[in-house]
Amino acid sequence: MSWLMTLRVALRALARNKMRSFLTGLGVVIGVAAVIAMVAIGDGAKARVEATFAAMGSNMLIVMNGSSAGGGAMGGFGSQPTLTWDDLKAIQTELSAVREAAPLLRSSAQLLSDDANWGSSVQGTTPGFLRVRSWDVVQGASFTQSDVDGGAKVALLGQTVVGKLYGANANPVGQIMRIKNVPFTVAGVLARKGQSPFGQDYDDVVLIPVTTFQQKIAGGLKSYITGVIMVSAISADATQRAQAQIRELLRDRHRLSDDADDDFNIRNLSEIASARQEGTRTLTTLLAAIAAVSLLVGGIGIMNIMLVSVTERTREIGVRMAVGARARDIQLQFLVEALTLSVAGGLVGVGLGLGIAWRLAAAFGWSVLVRPDIILLAVGFSGLVGVAFGFYPALKASRLDPITALRFE
Amino acid sequence: MDRPALVQLKDVTKIYRMGDVELVALRGVSLEIAQGEFTAIMGASGSGKSTLMNLLGCLDRPTAGSYLLEGQDISVLSNDQLASLRNQTLGFVFQSFNLLSRTSALENVELPLLYSGVPAAERHQRARESLVRVGLGDRLHHHPNQMSGGQQQRVAIARALVNRPRVILADEPTGNLDSRTSVDVMALFQALGRTGITVLLVTHEPDIAAYATRVVTMRDGLIRSDQRQAQKAAVPLPDGTEAHP
Numbered sequence: 001m002s003w004l005m006t007l008r009v010a011l012r013a014l015a016r017n018k019m020r021s022f023l024t025g026l027g028v029v030i031g032v033a034a035v036i037a038m039v040a041i042g043d044g045a046k047a048r049v050e051a052t053f054a055a056m057g058s059n060m061l062i063v064m065n066g067s068s069a070g071g072g073a074m075g076g077f078g079s080q081p082t083l084t085w086d087d088l089k090a091i092q093t094e095l096s097a098v099r100e101a102a103p104l105l106r107s108s109a110q111l112l113s114d115d116a117n118w119g120s121s122v123q124g125t126t127p128g129f130l131r132v133r134s135w136d137v138v139q140g141a142s143f144t145q146s147d148v149d150g151g152a153k154v155a156l157l158g159q160t161v162v163g164k165l166y167g168a169n170a171n172p173v174g175q176i177m178r179i180k181n182v183p184f185t186v187a188g189v190l191a192r193k194g195q196s197p198f199g200q201d202y203d204d205v206v207l208i209p210v211t212t213f214q215q216k217i218a219g220g221l222k223s224y225i226t227g228v229i230m231v232s233a234i235s236a237d238a239t240q241r242a243q244a245q246i247r248e249l250l251r252d253r254h255r256l257s258d259d260a261d262d263d264f265n266i267r268n269l270s271e272i273a274s275a276r277q278e279g280t281r282t283l284t285t286l287l288a289a290i291a292a293v294s295l296l297v298g299g300i301g302i303m304n305i306m307l308v309s310v311t312e313r314t315r316e317i318g319v320r321m322a323v324g325a326r327a328r329d330i331q332l333q334f335l336v337e338a339l340t341l342s343v344a345g346g347l348v349g350v351g352l353g354l355g356i357a358w359r360l361a362a363a364f365g366w367s368v369l370v371r372p373d374i375i376l377l378a379v380g381f382s383g384l385v386g387v388a389f390g391f392y393p394a395l396k397a398s399r400l401d402p403i404t405a406l407r408f409e
Numbered sequence: 410m411d412r413p414a415l416v417q418l419k420d421v422t423k424i425y426r427m428g429d430v431e432l433v434a435l436r437g438v439s440l441e442i443a444q445g446e447f448t449a450i451m452g453a454s455g456s457g458k459s460t461l462m463n464l465l466g467c468l469d470r471p472t473a474g475s476y477l478l479e480g481q482d483i484s485v486l487s488n489d490q491l492a493s494l495r496n497q498t499l500g501f502v503f504q505s506f507n508l509l510s511r512t513s514a515l516e517n518v519e520l521p522l523l524y525s526g527v528p529a530a531e532r533h534q535r536a537r538e539s540l541v542r543v544g545l546g547d548r549l550h551h552h553p554n555q556m557s558g559g560q561q562q563r564v565a566i567a568r569a570l571v572n573r574p575r576v577i578l579a580d581e582p583t584g585n586l587d588s589r590t591s592v593d594v595m596a597l598f599q600a601l602g603r604t605g606i607t608v609l610l611v612t613h614e615p616d617i618a619a620y621a622t623r624v625v626t627m628r629d630g631l632i633r634s635d636q637r638q639a640q641k642a643a644v645p646l647p648d649g650t651e652a653h654p
Contacts, residue, residue, distance in 0.1 A: 005523055009523075319507045319508075319520075320524075321468075321495075322466070322468065322495060322501045323495065323501065323520050323521040323568065324492050324493065324496020324525060326493075327489070327492075329524060403463050406468075406507065
């Protein structure tokens, strides 16, 4: 019998018991829908984590000052300035795994526009910082290296600051604003970056040239960097290498003996990011595993019903054998029936799962991630379930003795 | 006879084993049936007639002895080859019709053709012809539950005929029918016999056996008598009358 004919016979047999076929298929529907929805939830969470870490910057390392030790009290990292401007220059120019390095000095300050004022974080840096953070300027332009060299009084505003000082959607480029009462020209507006993984608003910030920062906002030691050095490695894989190179370079430059502790600290943010991603991946796997169990239960439902069906249709099997069906024709017929149930259930399940994923994404504010590989996998797996759980009943049917089958009441 | 007989049984025994118990159903049966013969196999229940029928129908194999169908020894054939014989050479008619429920007459009749790979168009055509041949040309799309017993049995006969078999095996075909419908069905078998189809009929009713050209009587797994006879013509009775055989 041809495949097409076998399929038609299977469809007809399933149509004879519509309610039962529906309920049996429902097991697979729920299983597949669960897999799809769960993976979508996991992926949504992962994408969100990835997005937040991407917002922090790409392949980023943070080099911090060392700790102070005064009168037996150890200060935290950054309490003892050890990083010099020459260290920064060396990191920028001498290391192969480093793409970009920029200083970052922070202070909180009161900002004034013509009609409003707002307390925010003022950060002194160089244009390279925007590349380290993968941060775009959406209006106006970034300040330049010559602004840094000349200590120009220009500022880049974060979106939150623009909103507070000028109102949302305003274009403040060219306006004069005051930071700690020092007038600055707004050079540009930064792209919206959202929140940090810890809830901090990245957009509530004003960036100014680091030289201007030292002269006008916060004084302090001129030869040391009283902040951090933000470093971007050449690639995600290179962050470890960059970290090792920076450590070696700084130990050498600071003339630390082999048994001395580092007088600086390097934070590898991509490690935090990958740890977070590992966490969400584990979550996704767990959810998918739970969902797979429900698919398995659906498969057992199919097997159960197929066994019932074989018993019920024993006479039919006998008649088919009497008119010339071979054992493999019978086996194929029941196998195709189980397969049809499970694959049809799988396809409906994909639809349902996507629907659920959509609703959940809307509820949590995630983007919907339709993963064709997962859909194929789920449908393929449901087919596999059909074959695996349909095999035994089909074998049982094909091994019936035609005489006994014909006499079966 | 010039040609070998269509069916040749030689010293066929059949023993069923159920655990430690052995049940001897056939004790050495030899039988030859020529093409076109209309043979009735008679006997009480337990006489071995059903076992003989199952062997003749290639649904089972003899424990010992040989069975040649069209000169072919069936004991050396595989299960698939037996299935193919049942499909191509034999046609079955059962006491309880054994039609597929919720399936139209046409589709029931097409069933053997499904397993011999006949293309759809030819399948419909031959099934229709077969149903017309048994007088059900106007019932093609009826389901078994919409038909009388006699009509259902005629659908079953159409199904047995559709693959143009050499032999029709009918196991108590009138057992579930009233006497008047029985005559109709026997008339149909006689008509088939006239076209050269070999009909083998199992029955326990002498009235029914009377329509055959040869009556083989069995008892305790052996053939007790084997008689040729002038067959009684099965004349379908006019409507509204009862059969009095």
